[in-house]
């Protein structure tokens with residue numbers, strides 16, 4: 001097989017090559033049963049095993065206790081923007097939810113929630129500011145948690161812990177008691193850094209993540225919910241999106257995205273083989289340090305995000321002279337460095353360096369950054 005390029009896509013994104021190879025080898029015949037995983041009944045013995053192993057491997061990786069339900073759902077993180085309020089707003093009579101805005105994804109979550117209840121912004125980085133003498137554009141920083149004005153009677157507080165487009169990561173998840181709202185569950189959209197490091201599940205009421213960033217292919221959304229929060233769905237909530245029904249049926253209320261669950265399950269096994277999430281975090285820190293470290297000593301490239309909020313997963317950067325953008329991307333592709341174009345709302349470049357990107361791929365990007373600067377600087 002030809003050498004595969006380094007894929008810096010923000011999502012759907014690179015999947016570990018050994019996972020793809022195993023899926024290819026098992027494509028026509030899974031474990032001697034004579035069927036592809038795509039062709040199996042979701043209620044049959046084989047798929048039941050695939051799905052329950054995926055769940056138990058995920059529980060082991062993140063240390064998820066039985067106090068939490070783990071569900072494999074559909075509709076992506078965007079559907080969860082509606083599914084979460086439809087399931088959780090009914091916990092309190094006033095149907096209130098609070099939001100911290102740190103970028104495009106949390107803004108979308110807040111806007112979607114407004115269709116179902118009182119969606120209040122309790123902190124936002126949507127204005128420019130100055131931090132440590134540096135100008136910070138909107139959504140390039142995280143408002144410090146002591147400034148979040150969470151309502152004590154809110155049904156939940158929503159946080160997007162890694163803003164994929166802006167490249168803004170909230171490393172420390174707040175303790176809700178310290179915010180003066182001990183009874184308010186924290187809801188985290190962790191889509192784009194899910195499984196990149198250990199996560200303190202117990203600090204949250206729920207975590208959701210679309211798989212296609214860091215956990216597998218598009219089509220499955222991983223939803224982890226504390227069981228005491230389940231059972232308050234609004235009457236308008238579709239049955240297939242009611243956590244009580246989906247959890248009771250172990251993700252089999254209706255046909256789940258079977259093939260996507262299978263591939264995500266192989267990724268979970270791959271993560272365990274790598275040594276788990278502590279090991280992944282070490283690797284992800286080494287990759288991020290190498291890349292940010294290179295940018296920091298170059299005047300040719302510029303980083304928009306405030307230092308303490310820099311994402312380890314998504315690294316937006318600009319060429320000081322944007323007229324060179326097209327040449328930069330062309331030269332990168334010629335070297336097998338793919339999908340580096342930034343999101344249209346931010347411009348410039350973005351390197352997404354999820355779990356499946358080895359340090360070697362980041363070093364190949366750094367070599368190119370140096371060579372391009374040398375020839376165009």
Ligand SMILES: *Cc1c(COP(=O)(O)O)cnc(C)c1O
Pocket residue numbers: 011075076077078079105160162163164189190191192210213
């Ligand atoms: C990609 C992404 C979404 C949207 O995911 P879809 O699967 O396209 O609905 C939401 N939140 C975050 C943080 C994302 O990275």
